[in-house]
Amino acid sequence: MAELSPALKQATPVVAARGEGVYIYDDDDRRFLDFTAGIGVTSTGHCHPKVVAAAQEQVATLIHGQYTTVMHKPLLRLTERLGEVLPEGIDRLFYVNSGSEAVEAALRLARQATGRQNAVVFQGSFHGRTMGAASLTTSGVKIRAGIGPLVPGVVVSPFPYAYRLGLSEEEAVAYALRELDYQFATVTSPKDTAAVFIEPVLGEGGYVPVPDAFLQGLRERADQHGFLLIADEVQTGFGRTGTFWGHEPSGIRPDIVITAKGLASGFPLSAIAAPNAIMEKAWPGSQGGTYGGNAVSCAAALATLDVIQEEGLVENAARQGERLQQGLAKIAEAHPAIGDVRGRGLMRANEFVTPDGSPDGAAALRVQQAAAQNGLLLLTCGPAGNVVRFIPALVVNADQVDTALELWAASVEEAI
Numbered sequence: 001m002a003e004l005s006p007a008l009k010q011a012t013p014v015v016a017a018r019g020e021g022v023y024i025y026d027d028d029d030r031r032f033l034d035f036t037a038g039i040g041v042t043s044t045g046h047c048h049p050k051v052v053a054a055a056q057e058q059v060a061t062l063i064h065g066q067y068t069t070v071m072h073k074p075l076l077r078l079t080e081r082l083g084e085v086l087p088e089g090i091d092r093l094f095y096v097n098s099g100s101e102a103v104e105a106a107l108r109l110a111r112q113a114t115g116r117q118n119a120v121v122f123q124g125s126f127h128g129r130t131m132g133a134a135s136l137t138t139s140g141v142k143i144r145a146g147i148g149p150l151v152p153g154v155v156v157s158p159f160p161y162a163y164r165l166g167l168s169e170e171e172a173v174a175y176a177l178r179e180l181d182y183q184f185a186t187v188t189s190p191k192d193t194a195a196v197f198i199e200p201v202l203g204e205g206g207y208v209p210v211p212d213a214f215l216q217g218l219r220e221r222a223d224q225h226g227f228l229l230i231a232d233e234v235q236t237g238f239g240r241t242g243t244f245w246g247h248e249p250s251g252i253r254p255d256i257v258i259t260a261k262g263l264a265s266g267f268p269l270s271a272i273a274a275p276n277a278i279m280e281k282a283w284p285g286s287q288g289g290t291y292g293g294n295a296v297s298c299a300a301a302l303a304t305l306d307v308i309q310e311e312g313l314v315e316n317a318a319r320q321g322e323r324l325q326q327g328l329a330k331i332a333e334a335h336p337a338i339g340d341v342r343g344r345g346l347m348r349a350n351e352f353v354t355p356d357g358s359p360d361g362a363a364a365l366r367v368q369q370a371a372a373q374n375g376l377l378l379l380t381c382g383p384a385g386n387v388v389r390f391i392p393a394l395v396v397n398a399d400q401v402d403t404a405l406e407l408w409a410a411s412v413e414e415a416i
Helices: 049-059 073-085 099-114 131-135 169-186 212-225 295-310 313-333 361-374 398-415
Strands: 016-020 023-026 031-034 092-096 118-122 154-157 193-198 228-233 256-259 270-274 338-344 347-352 379-381 387-390
Touching (some): 049 295, 073 295, 092 099, 099 193, 099 256, 099 270, 154 169, 169 212, 212 228, 313 347, 347 361, 361 387, 361 398
Parallel strands (some): 118 154, 118 193, 193 228, 228 256
Antiparallel strands (some): 023 031, 256 270
């Protein structure tokens, strides 16, 4: 009898039978409040009626039209619609299936467009699990261990993680920019640097928002030295942070934007977007793939955009995210084991620490497991697994946020 790989570890004991909105139901019809959203994927909630209808209609019309062989209308319409929400001037798209594929496509494009080889990433980054993407990932050794040698030319620079560094945000930004300049002076010449990759909020690395001043500093250096600034919006894009793109509050424009996860409400679809002046430098034959831009996924993405705009989900993410932040902070006040509560929009995190301030992964896991038993599904993250993250669908309402907070408070009391 075949079974799943033993390397796969399930974060909760739930076997999902169906999903509806922010809820998952098991085979016994027990309801769980799902604040994982498939790791930020089901942006419009489980089985939103408009997304379901769009996918069903497309399945009955054309399931797959390989887009370097034939073109299909859902892909053309999606490209046009994305032009309405992408940063100004970013007007060319290439579609693949997963975040990892899109990251590798962005790295390939950056190297071809600049004629340079090196890429800079930041400590705690998560850019994927395939070989190229894993080479850019430093959120934990489990992604990189035992598979070397990795892709060369990757330089890791400190991230402005103020809480971990014990600094103010301003001090952390100054430190990280100073260390980046030191990398340019000692490890990778700017003339050898093709791109800098940055997540507007660290994902697997601990849900740490990037200060606006740091993104602005990266933009200044990219303009000065001629390398590309790549925003990995795989998890932060499509309204997750309370703005459509996670980098928006900084006022900067990246050279390449990577999107996936919430793009199609659970259907596999990802993309990179860049100005034509960059995209046209991709070498012939360097962009392609069998399943990229699948017709059903594109139809789901179009419906996702409709729902986000019609239901005001970006604004809802900002509003409910602030409600969630206030509630989590109040709970943390009574529990010194929660050292920091942070995030943007509907990306919120609780960092668990020991009395001496060291990461406490065991405490985080106990609370996360207790929450699952109590009917609230959450995930851990961070290099030490000591961060518990809240990632509800963008359709979450105030009553559901309050229920989650009640369950979280009870779980913390029970497990700490």
